[in-house]
Amino acid sequence: MVRSFRAPRCLPWASAMNRLTTPLTVDDYLGQLDPLWSARHPAGRVRSVRREGPGAATLTIRPGRGWSGHRAGQYLPIGVEIDGVHHWRTYSITSPPDDSDVSLTVKARPDGRVSPHLVHRTPPGTVLRLGPAQGEFTLPEPLPARVLFVTAGSGITPVMGLLRTLARRHRTAPDAVLLHSAPTPDECLFQGELGLMAAEFAWLKLRLTLTRSDGRLTPKRIAGACPDWRDRYAWVCGPDGLLDAAERQWAAAGLRERLRLERFRLMPAQPTGEGAVGGRVRFARSGVETDAAADTTLLAAGEAAGVPMPYGCRRGLCFGCLVPLVEGRVRDLRTGELRDMQNEMIQTCVNGAAGPLALDL
Amino acid sequence: MSLSVVAPDARALRTEELGRELDRLRAEIVADRGPGDARYIHHVIAVQRGCEAVGRCALAVSVFPPAWVAGTALLALAKTLENMELGHNILHGQWDWLGDPAIHSTTWEWDFVTPADAWKRTHNHLHHTYTNVVGRDRDLGYTIVRMAADQPWRPVHLLQPLYTALLAPVFEWGIAVYDLEADAVPSGRKSLRSLLGDATALLRKAARQSAKDYVLFPFLAGPSALPCLLGNLTANGVRNVWAHTVIFCGHFPADVRTFTYTEEQIEGESRGEWYLRQIQGSANIEGGPLLHVLTGNLSHQIEHHLFPDLPSNRYAQLAPRVREICARYGLPYVTGPLWRQYASMWGRVLRHALP
Numbered sequence: 001m002v003r004s005f006r007a008p009r010c011l012p013w014a015s016a017m018n019r020l021t022t023p024l025t026v027d028d029y030l031g032q033l034d035p036l037w038s039a040r041h042p043a044g045r046v047r048s049v050r051r052e053g054p055g056a057a058t059l060t061i062r063p064g065r066g067w068s069g070h071r072a073g074q075y076l077p078i079g080v081e082i083d084g085v086h087h088w089r090t091y092s093i094t095s096p097p098d099d100s101d102v103s104l105t106v107k108a109r110p111d112g113r114v115s116p117h118l119v120h121r122t123p124p125g126t127v128l129r130l131g132p133a134q135g136e137f138t139l140p141e142p143l144p145a146r147v148l149f150v151t152a153g154s155g156i157t158p159v160m161g162l163l164r165t166l167a168r169r170h171r172t173a174p175d176a177v178l179l180h181s182a183p184t185p186d187e188c189l190f191q192g193e194l195g196l197m198a199a200e201f202a203w204l205k206l207r208l209t210l211t212r213s214d215g216r217l218t219p220k221r222i223a224g225a226c227p228d229w230r231d232r233y234a235w236v237c238g239p240d241g242l243l244d245a246a247e248r249q250w251a252a253a254g255l256r257e258r259l260r261l262e263r264f265r266l267m268p269a270q271p272t273g274e275g276a277v278g279g280r281v282r283f284a285r286s287g288v289e290t291d292a293a294a295d296t297t298l299l300a301a302g303e304a305a306g307v308p309m310p311y312g313c314r315r316g317l318c319f320g321c322l323v324p325l326v327e328g329r330v331r332d333l334r335t336g337e338l339r340d341m342q343n344e345m346i347q348t349c350v351n352g353a354a355g356p357l358a359l360d361l
Numbered sequence: 362m363s364l365s366v367v368a369p370d371a372r373a374l375r376t377e378e379l380g381r382e383l384d385r386l387r388a389e390i391v392a393d394r395g396p397g398d399a400r401y402i403h404h405v406i407a408v409q410r411g412c413e414a415v416g417r418c419a420l421a422v423s424v425f426p427p428a429w430v431a432g433t434a435l436l437a438l439a440k441t442l443e444n445m446e447l448g449h450n451i452l453h454g455q456w457d458w459l460g461d462p463a464i465h466s467t468t469w470e471w472d473f474v475t476p477a478d479a480w481k482r483t484h485n486h487l488h489h490t491y492t493n494v495v496g497r498d499r500d501l502g503y504t505i506v507r508m509a510a511d512q513p514w515r516p517v518h519l520l521q522p523l524y525t526a527l528l529a530p531v532f533e534w535g536i537a538v539y540d541l542e543a544d545a546v547p548s549g550r551k552s553l554r555s556l557l558g559d560a561t562a563l564l565r566k567a568a569r570q571s572a573k574d575y576v577l578f579p580f581l582a583g584p585s586a587l588p589c590l591l592g593n594l595t596a597n598g599v600r601n602v603w604a605h606t607v608i609f610c611g612h613f614p615a616d617v618r619t620f621t622y623t624e625e626q627i628e629g630e631s632r633g634e635w636y637l638r639q640i641q642g643s644a645n646i647e648g649g650p651l652l653h654v655l656t657g658n659l660s661h662q663i664e665h666h667l668f669p670d671l672p673s674n675r676y677a678q679l680a681p682r683v684r685e686i687c688a689r690y691g692l693p694y695v696t697g698p699l700w701r702q703y704a705s706m707w708g709r710v711l712r713h714a715l716p
Contacts, residue, residue: 020577022569023470024410031463032410041463079460084399086460129461315635317669318485319454319466335388341460345467 027066035064035127042066042130044078046122047101052189055108056154057119058094060101063130070097070133072165073158073235073262076104077343079129080114080122086129088343089114092158092237092262093133096165105189107154131343137235137262139165144233148226149178150246152217152238156180156189158262159237163197163204173203177226181209181217181238217242219249230255237262279353283307283361284326292353297333298323299348307361309348316350323348328357379690380633386682387668390675394458401674402456402464405446405654413439416596417578423588432589436596441603443472445657450673452481457670474567475537479559483540489669493612493642494620494627500612501619503539507713509619514716521714522707532601537563603655606703607646611662614644614705616695639666640687645680645696652699653677663694 017026031038036045044061052058070076076093079086095103108119137158149159159178166173178198182188188208198206207225209217217238223229230253236246243261250259278294281301290305292298299321302309312320316334322345329340331354338354339346348359412435419432448471450456456464470477483499491497495511502508506525507518528535541559545551574593582589618641620627630638646652646660653660653676661676664683671679687694697705 019569020573020581022573023472023566028463029410029414032407038463079462081399084394084396085458088460312482312486313490315490317489318481319457319670320481320486322454322457322467334384335391337391344460345457345465347454 036062037065039064039066042068042132043127044102044130046124046126046128048124049119049122052105053186053191055119056105056189057108058103058105059118059122060095060103061128061130062101067102067130068132070102071138072097072161073137073139074133074135074161075137075158075262076102076133077131078104079131080117081127081129082113082117087114088129088131088341090131090134090342092161094157094160094164096161096168098168105154105157105160107189135262137237137260138162140233143172143174146175146228146232147177148229148232148234149176149180150217150222150234150236150238150242151178152181152211152242153183153187154189155236155238155242155262155264156182157237159235160190160193162235163194166203167197167201170201173201175203177205177207177232179207179209179217179222179225181211183212184210219245222246222249233258233260235260235262237264239264277353277355279328280356281305281353282356282358284358285361294331294352294354295333296352297349298330298346298351298353298359301353302348302359302361309361311349314349316347319347321348322346324360326358326360329354330357375690376633376637377631378633379686379692380631380636382686383636383667383683384632386679386686387671390668390671390679394672394675398672398674399459402447402459402672405442406464409439409442409447412436412442420578420589420592421582421585423582423585423592429588429592433592433595436592437599440472440596440600441655442657444600444604445607445659446654446673447471447657448473448477449657449659452477453485454670455672472570473536474533474563474570475540476562476566479540479563480536483542485669489666491622491627492639492666493618494622494638496622497627499539499542499544503535504544506710508613508709509713511619511621512713514713518714522711525710529602529605530598532605533597537567606699607656607659609706610646610699610702611644611659612642613709614695614697614702615709616693616705617644618642618693636667637692639663640683640692640694642666643695644702645694646702647696647698650677663696 021029025040027038027040031041035043042064044063044067046059047062048060050058070093074093075090077088077090079088091104091106093102094105095101106115106118108116139162149162151159163178166176178194180188180194185191194206198204209221226232234246234250236243236259240263243263246259247256247261250256278292278296280289281292281298282289283302286307288305288307290301292301299309299311299314310321310323312318324343325339325341325346327342329338330346330351331338332350333352334350339351416432416435416439419428419435423429423432448469451464451469452466452471454466457466462468466481488498488500493501495501495509502512506521507514541556541563542551543556546553546556574597575590578593579586579590620638620642640663643662643666645663646656648660658673658676659665661680664676664679667683668679684694
């Protein structure tokens with residue numbers, strides 16, 4: 001679960017100094033001079049932005065003091081300031097963990113607000129807020145002898161982090177098959193680098209599917225291109241259709257525990273007009289699910305479903321009911337304003353569901 | 362035509378119209394929030410931390426009298442900004458829309474002995490919901506000062522001019538004890554267990570705060586220890602007196618109304634009725650931009666009570682428009698210079714000391 005609002009971390013040497021700055025920390029003062037010096041609110045500075053074909057770019061970020069590192073295959077919440085407002089999104093990390101810089105490869109979504117900003121309007125020097133790296137789409141220790149990666153579109157990004165990490169091990173890397181699919185060669189992220197890797201490393205076999213001409217990766221194709229798929233530990237990342245198909249395929253073979261999936265949590269597109277829609281509300285921690293009508297507050301919906309909800313004034317004043325929105329979209333019932341920022345704290349007493357959503361509760 | 366003299370049905374209609382008009386005003390500001398507002402709050406934070414750092418350094422060499430004066434003044438200024446323009450407003454969620462965890466109502470802690478969580482409950486929830494409702498808004502006299510004729514008189518109130526004056530320099534301690542809501546335990550509104558939990562949280566925070574101002578910094582100041590300690594005491598005292606002044610002037614000048622609690626009126630009130638009560642239950646202080654910043658824009662108490670979650674730097678812009686709306690609806694808009702509001706507030710303390 002993604003949580004960008006977390007308790008401050010305290011480094012041992014700083015704890016004595018923090019007594020002098022309480023209730024702030026020394027970091028809060030250092031952060032005034034350079035945001036990268038703050039450990040309490042980690043930040044990083046963009047060092048370079050490299051084009052990766054049309055509409056995609058790799059951002060190399062020098063993390064500040066607060067960075068606590070990552071494992072290959074994890075994703076990173078970043079806070080991007082646009083017009084004074086921090087928008088939080090998560091992107092897969094494509095750099096190996098032992099690099100001093102962190103790189104993210106971002107594909108600009110045509111209807112997005114943050115990804116086009118990162119790809120087209122983020123000059124080197126820009127400061128980004130960093131959350132802690134998260135996710136379990138990682139390599140186990142010890143490594144299995146044979147692995148399979150199945151990816152589609154930008155689903156290659158976390159796998160690129162895994163492959164680059166394996167490339168560092170080179171001789172001890174497991175036998176690996178990568179089945180990647182992209183609409184056209186132009187739209188295949190990392191095509192050059194993947195080709196070079198496959199040519200250089202005997203342990204890596206690359207099979208590229210061009211979906212515009214060949215059609216999608218199906219269970220049949222996966223089995224055809226990698227006949228020993230049952231003997232391999234598999235990592236699959238891409239659109240829901242691919243993940244669902246893979247999950248069925250591996251489950252049917254009784255091998256579900258050999259499969260790791262990474263779902264990109266893309267926001268479902270919702271109508272934005274006044275015709276509020278309501279939706280299915282999932283309380284991620286308690287596991288409760290309920291349907292909320294368009295004009296019902298999330299607080300009322302949660303209480304009706306028996307979830308212990310934090311609450312205060314019930315009028316949108318006291319902010320005693322703030323809960324992080326994990327995914328989906330909410331509508332402010334007072335103003336009709338829609339919000340869909342991942343991890344944003346929302347007031348459940350004045351917001352209703354605008355489509356399916358999940359709350360961290 | 363005043364709202365109080367028209368027929369009940371027409372009055373309800375007018376009230377709903379007032380509500381819609383104020384809702385539109387709110388929506389306008391919400392839509393207009395942007396980089397300028399973000400710059401404002403970042404600037405205030407930078408100035409506040411700068412003043413505090415420089416002030417503390419000056420107090421470290423405060424055996425030298427000009428350093429004492431400058432250090433104490435800067436520290437008092439820093440603490441005032443920290444409490445009023447930053448702490449109070451950020452804890453209201455005014456800056457949550459920035460999406461910045463460093464400036465957020467859920468992560469902010471302030472340089473005030475009462476923990477942010479306890480204060481958010483008594484202030485954001487109880488006070489802002491039940492503004493000036495006798496028996497519900499504990500801020501109406503902070504449970505010890507009698508401020509309205511319909512609050513029951515007890516002999517102890519004869520002393521209230523004295524203890525109100527004594528409260529001012531230690532206001533943060535008064536608020537801290539008040540936020541414990543010990544008076545809610547006998548009535549069953551709060552459990553003894555949660556009172557003990559809150560008291561522990563308060564003691565922990567108060568210990569850290571006091572250690573910083575009254576032990577650690579004076580100790581580090583070496584030969585300047587005593588003047589440094591006095592400087593810190595003075596800065597906290599000045600900040601407390603100022604906060605007490607601003608807050609008492611916000612709700613207790615003579616022309617501010619109080620309300621009687623009736624279930625259907627208060628719990629069932631519409632948005633328009635709620636706005637109406639906020640306007641009648643608050644008072645502004647007139648002055649220049651510096652006064653507004655130093656009060657945390659609570660000099661625009663009426664605007665703050667109408668829109669507690671709008672960024673404070675917007676209240677000055679809202680004030681003339683709210684005042685115009687009040688004039689159009691025949692509503693009072695209680696405002697005046699600081700000295701007058703202060704005198705008026707004291708008049709009320711003195712008057713209600715007697716039965």
